[in-house]
Amino acid sequence: EIVMTQSPLSLPVTPGEPASISCRSSQSLLYSNGYDYLDWYLQKPGQSPKLLIYLTSNRASGVPDRFRGSGSGTSFTLEISRVETEDIGVYYCMQALQAPYTFGQGTKLEIK
Amino acid sequence: QVQLQESGPALVKPSQTLSLTCTVSGGSITSGSHSWTWIRQPAGKGLEWIGRIYTSGETNYNPSLRGRVTISADTSKNQVSLEMSSVTAADTAVYYCAREGPAAAGYFLHWGQGTLVTVSS
Numbered sequence: 001e002i003v004m005t006q007s008p009l010s011l012p013v014t015p016g017e018p019a020s021i022s023c024r025s026s027q028s029l030l031y032s033n034g035y036d037y038l039d040w041y042l043q044k045p046g047q048s049p050k051l052l053i054y055l056t057s058n059r060a061s062g063v064p065d066r067f068r069g070s071g072s073g074t075s076f077t078l079e080i081s082r083v084e085t086e087d088i089g090v091y092y093c094m095q096a097l098q099a100p101y102t103f104g105q106g107t108k109l110e111i112k
Numbered sequence: 113q114v115q116l117q118e119s120g121p122a123l124v125k126p127s128q129t130l131s132l133t134c135t136v137s138g139g140s141i142t143s144g145s146h147s148w149t150w151i152r153q154p155a156g157k158g159l160e161w162i163g164r165i166y167t168s169g170e171t172n173y174n175p176s177l178r179g180r181v182t183i184s185a186d187t188s189k190n191q192v193s194l195e196m197s198s199v200t201a202a203d204t205a206v207y208y209c210a211r212e213g214p215a216a217a218g219y220f221l222h223w224g225q226g227t228l229v230t231v232s233s
Contacts, residue, residue, distance in 0.1 A: 001175075037218040048208055048226055049159065054219035092159060096218025100174040101149075101161040 002026050002095050006104035012112045019080040021107045023093035028073045029056075030097075037097040040069055040078045043106075044089040052091075053078065085111055114138040116209050116224035124203075124231050130196040134209030134224060141190050142167050146213030148192040149220065150183060152205040160205075164212065165192060199231045 003026040013019045029036045036056040041049035051060040053069035056076060066081040080087060088111055093104040120132035134148065141148060150162040163173035165183045173181050182195045192209060206228050210220040 039219045041220075048223040049220070050223075051219055051221050054217070060219075060221060094159075096212075099161070099164070099172040100176070101218075103159040103161070106158050 001100055002029075002098065002102050004093055004095055004102050004104040006091075006093055006107050009105060009107055011107055011109045013080075013083045013109060014112045015085055016082050019083050019087075019109060021078045021091055021093075021109075023071075023076045023078070023104050025074045025076075025095055029076075029095050030073060036072050036076070037095060038069075038071065038076050039094045039096060040067075041092045041094065042087070042089050043092065047089075049092065083109070083111075114211060114222045116211065116222055118207060118209050118224045118227040120207075120227060120229065122228060122230060124199055124229060125233050126200055126231055127198055130194070130199050130203060130229055130231070132194045132207055132209075132227060132229070134192040134194075136190050136192070136211075140187075141185055141192060142187050144214050146211050148183075148185065149210045149212050150181075150192075150194045151208045151210055151220075152203075153208070153226075154202075154205045162194065162196075162207075201231050203229070204231045205229060 005024045007022045038056045040053040043049040057069045068079045090106040090108050092106050115137045117135045124130045147164040147166045149164040163183050165171045180197045184193050206226040208226045209224045211222040
Protein backbone atom coordinates (compact mmCIF):
# COMPACT_ATOMS: atom_id res chain seq x y z
CA GLU A 1 0.00 0.00 0.00
CA ILE A 2 1.07 3.57 -0.68
CA VAL A 3 1.98 5.47 2.47
CA MET A 4 1.07 9.16 2.63
CA THR A 5 2.97 11.51 4.93
CA GLN A 6 1.80 15.02 5.68
CA SER A 7 3.62 17.88 7.35
CA PRO A 8 3.17 19.74 9.51
CA LEU A 9 0.57 17.97 11.60
CA SER A 10 -0.40 21.22 13.31
CA LEU A 11 -0.44 24.60 11.61
CA PRO A 12 -1.26 27.76 13.56
CA VAL A 13 -1.92 30.62 11.16
CA THR A 14 -2.83 34.27 11.48
CA PRO A 15 -5.85 35.26 9.36
CA GLY A 16 -4.77 36.92 6.16
CA GLU A 17 -1.45 35.10 6.14
CA PRO A 18 -0.57 32.26 3.76
CA ALA A 19 -0.37 28.61 4.73
CA SER A 20 1.21 25.58 3.14
CA ILE A 21 0.81 21.85 3.74
CA SER A 22 3.12 19.21 2.33
CA CYS A 23 2.15 15.69 1.37
CA ARG A 24 4.55 13.00 0.26
CA SER A 25 3.78 9.56 -1.08
CA SER A 26 5.89 6.42 -0.79
CA GLN A 27 5.66 5.92 -4.56
CA SER A 28 4.84 8.02 -7.58
CA LEU A 29 1.17 8.89 -8.04
CA LEU A 30 1.58 9.49 -11.75
CA TYR A 31 -0.78 7.45 -13.90
CA SER A 32 -0.33 6.62 -17.56
CA ASN A 33 -2.85 9.33 -18.50
CA GLY A 34 -0.44 11.99 -17.26
CA TYR A 35 -2.34 12.84 -14.09
CA ASP A 36 -1.08 12.51 -10.54
CA TYR A 37 -3.86 10.96 -8.49
CA LEU A 38 -3.67 13.13 -5.41
CA ASP A 39 -6.61 14.84 -3.75
CA TRP A 40 -7.03 17.22 -0.84
CA TYR A 41 -9.94 17.25 1.61
CA LEU A 42 -10.93 19.55 4.45
CA GLN A 43 -12.81 18.14 7.39
CA LYS A 44 -14.39 20.71 9.66
CA PRO A 45 -15.34 19.70 13.20
CA GLY A 46 -18.34 17.41 13.25
CA GLN A 47 -18.59 17.27 9.47
CA SER A 48 -17.76 14.87 6.67
CA PRO A 49 -14.64 15.57 4.64
CA LYS A 50 -15.13 17.99 1.78
CA LEU A 51 -13.25 17.74 -1.51
CA LEU A 52 -11.04 20.75 -2.17
CA ILE A 53 -8.59 19.65 -4.87
CA TYR A 54 -8.57 16.64 -7.19
CA LEU A 55 -5.93 15.30 -9.52
CA THR A 56 -3.29 17.43 -7.78
CA SER A 57 -4.35 20.87 -8.94
CA ASN A 58 -8.03 21.00 -9.90
CA ARG A 59 -10.26 22.93 -7.53
CA ALA A 60 -13.61 21.32 -6.84
CA SER A 61 -16.71 23.31 -7.66
CA GLY A 62 -17.26 26.18 -5.24
CA VAL A 63 -13.78 26.03 -3.71
CA PRO A 64 -12.30 29.54 -3.40
CA ASP A 65 -9.34 30.34 -5.59
CA ARG A 66 -7.20 31.06 -2.54
CA PHE A 67 -6.72 27.27 -2.41
CA ARG A 68 -4.06 25.95 -4.78
CA GLY A 69 -2.73 22.45 -5.23
CA SER A 70 0.55 21.61 -6.89
CA GLY A 71 3.19 18.94 -7.16
CA SER A 72 4.01 15.79 -9.03
CA GLY A 73 5.34 12.31 -8.56
CA THR A 74 5.75 11.88 -4.84
CA SER A 75 5.70 15.45 -3.54
CA PHE A 76 2.60 17.62 -3.32
CA THR A 77 1.57 20.88 -1.70
CA LEU A 78 -1.66 22.58 -0.74
CA GLU A 79 -1.34 26.33 -0.41
CA ILE A 80 -3.81 28.80 0.97
CA SER A 81 -2.92 32.27 -0.18
CA ARG A 82 -4.71 34.13 2.61
CA VAL A 83 -6.18 32.08 5.42
CA GLU A 84 -9.67 32.92 6.58
CA THR A 85 -11.27 31.83 9.84
CA GLU A 86 -13.63 29.52 7.93
CA ASP A 87 -10.62 27.51 6.74
CA ILE A 88 -10.01 25.93 10.14
CA GLY A 89 -10.22 22.16 10.30
CA VAL A 90 -8.15 19.13 9.40
CA TYR A 91 -6.70 18.84 5.92
CA TYR A 92 -6.05 15.42 4.43
CA CYS A 93 -4.27 14.39 1.29
CA MET A 94 -5.34 11.14 -0.32
CA GLN A 95 -3.81 9.05 -3.05
CA ALA A 96 -6.22 7.53 -5.52
CA LEU A 97 -3.74 5.85 -7.82
CA GLN A 98 -4.30 2.37 -6.49
CA ALA A 99 -6.50 0.55 -4.03
CA PRO A 100 -6.48 0.68 -1.12
CA TYR A 101 -6.70 4.45 -1.34
CA THR A 102 -4.74 5.92 1.54
CA PHE A 103 -4.84 9.20 3.41
CA GLY A 104 -2.24 11.30 5.10
CA GLN A 105 -2.40 11.66 8.88
CA GLY A 106 -4.10 15.03 8.59
CA THR A 107 -2.94 18.59 9.25
CA LYS A 108 -4.89 20.58 11.78
CA LEU A 109 -5.09 24.20 10.76
CA GLU A 110 -5.90 26.53 13.61
CA ILE A 111 -6.12 30.25 13.95
CA LYS A 112 -3.49 31.97 16.10
CA GLN B 113 -28.01 16.66 -6.30
CA VAL B 114 -26.89 13.26 -5.09
CA GLN B 115 -27.30 12.67 -1.38
CA LEU B 116 -26.03 9.75 0.69
CA GLN B 117 -27.38 8.65 4.06
CA GLU B 118 -25.78 5.97 6.22
CA SER B 119 -27.86 3.96 8.65
CA GLY B 120 -27.50 0.97 10.92
CA PRO B 121 -27.06 -0.10 14.53
CA ALA B 122 -25.06 2.30 16.65
CA LEU B 123 -23.90 -0.48 18.98
CA VAL B 124 -22.48 -3.85 17.99
CA LYS B 125 -21.14 -6.52 20.32
CA PRO B 126 -17.61 -7.86 19.92
CA SER B 127 -17.27 -10.84 17.56
CA GLN B 128 -20.58 -9.97 15.88
CA THR B 129 -21.19 -8.57 12.41
CA LEU B 130 -21.53 -4.85 11.73
CA SER B 131 -24.10 -4.07 9.06
CA LEU B 132 -24.59 -0.63 7.57
CA THR B 133 -26.63 0.71 4.68
CA CYS B 134 -26.04 3.74 2.50
CA THR B 135 -29.22 5.02 0.89
CA VAL B 136 -28.66 7.14 -2.18
CA SER B 137 -31.12 9.77 -3.37
CA GLY B 138 -31.00 12.16 -6.29
CA GLY B 139 -29.54 9.59 -8.64
CA SER B 140 -29.34 5.90 -9.35
CA ILE B 141 -26.45 3.86 -8.00
CA THR B 142 -26.28 2.17 -11.41
CA SER B 143 -25.97 5.32 -13.46
CA GLY B 144 -22.71 6.61 -14.78
CA SER B 145 -19.45 4.88 -14.04
CA HIS B 146 -19.18 5.71 -10.37
CA SER B 147 -18.09 3.49 -7.57
CA TRP B 148 -19.50 3.52 -4.08
CA THR B 149 -17.03 3.49 -1.24
CA TRP B 150 -16.99 2.98 2.51
CA ILE B 151 -14.51 4.94 4.60
CA ARG B 152 -14.19 5.00 8.36
CA GLN B 153 -12.69 7.27 10.99
CA PRO B 154 -12.04 6.33 14.62
CA ALA B 155 -12.68 9.17 17.02
CA GLY B 156 -9.94 11.76 16.84
CA LYS B 157 -8.06 9.81 14.19
CA GLY B 158 -7.58 9.76 10.44
CA LEU B 159 -9.49 8.28 7.54
CA GLU B 160 -9.31 4.66 6.39
CA TRP B 161 -10.56 3.43 3.03
CA ILE B 162 -12.53 0.21 3.58
CA GLY B 163 -13.57 -0.78 0.08
CA ARG B 164 -15.80 -0.04 -2.89
CA ILE B 165 -18.28 -1.50 -5.31
CA TYR B 166 -18.54 -0.49 -8.94
CA THR B 167 -21.77 -0.28 -10.91
CA SER B 168 -20.61 -3.52 -12.56
CA GLY B 169 -20.71 -5.23 -9.17
CA GLU B 170 -16.93 -5.57 -8.98
CA THR B 171 -15.55 -4.96 -5.52
CA ASN B 172 -12.22 -4.01 -3.99
CA TYR B 173 -11.36 -4.25 -0.30
CA ASN B 174 -8.63 -3.03 1.95
CA PRO B 175 -6.33 -6.00 2.65
CA SER B 176 -5.79 -4.69 6.18
CA LEU B 177 -9.33 -5.81 7.02
CA ARG B 178 -8.33 -9.41 6.37
CA GLY B 179 -11.36 -10.59 4.47
CA ARG B 180 -13.87 -9.45 7.09
CA VAL B 181 -15.61 -7.00 4.76
CA THR B 182 -18.33 -7.45 2.18
CA ILE B 183 -19.80 -4.57 0.18
CA SER B 184 -22.94 -5.15 -1.85
CA ALA B 185 -25.56 -3.18 -3.71
CA ASP B 186 -29.34 -3.42 -3.86
CA THR B 187 -30.36 -1.64 -7.04
CA SER B 188 -34.07 -1.99 -6.30
CA LYS B 189 -33.64 0.04 -3.13
CA ASN B 190 -30.82 2.23 -4.46
CA GLN B 191 -28.67 1.21 -1.52
CA VAL B 192 -25.12 0.11 -0.91
CA SER B 193 -24.34 -2.05 2.11
CA LEU B 194 -21.34 -2.82 4.25
CA GLU B 195 -20.89 -5.92 6.36
CA MET B 196 -17.92 -6.38 8.63
CA SER B 197 -17.59 -9.60 10.57
CA SER B 198 -15.82 -10.49 13.80
CA VAL B 199 -15.70 -6.91 14.99
CA THR B 200 -13.60 -5.73 17.90
CA ALA B 201 -13.27 -2.45 19.76
CA ALA B 202 -10.79 -1.38 17.08
CA ASP B 203 -13.67 -1.22 14.62
CA THR B 204 -15.36 1.54 16.62
CA ALA B 205 -15.53 4.49 14.26
CA VAL B 206 -17.66 6.85 12.23
CA TYR B 207 -18.45 5.09 8.99
CA TYR B 208 -18.95 7.13 5.83
CA CYS B 209 -20.19 6.16 2.43
CA ALA B 210 -18.99 8.21 -0.51
CA ARG B 211 -19.39 8.27 -4.25
CA GLU B 212 -16.26 8.17 -6.32
CA GLY B 213 -16.35 9.30 -9.81
CA PRO B 214 -16.75 9.46 -12.50
CA ALA B 215 -14.85 6.59 -14.08
CA ALA B 216 -12.36 5.96 -11.27
CA ALA B 217 -11.55 9.64 -11.29
CA GLY B 218 -10.11 9.12 -7.87
CA TYR B 219 -11.98 11.66 -5.83
CA PHE B 220 -14.99 11.76 -3.54
CA LEU B 221 -17.27 14.71 -4.18
CA HIS B 222 -20.30 13.27 -2.43
CA TRP B 223 -20.22 11.97 1.14
CA GLY B 224 -22.81 10.89 3.64
CA GLN B 225 -22.90 12.54 7.04
CA GLY B 226 -21.44 9.44 8.65
CA THR B 227 -22.76 7.10 11.30
CA LEU B 228 -21.03 6.25 14.55
CA VAL B 229 -20.68 2.57 15.35
CA THR B 230 -19.46 1.52 18.76
CA VAL B 231 -18.26 -2.01 19.37
CA SER B 232 -18.84 -2.89 22.99
CA SER B 233 -20.43 -5.58 25.10
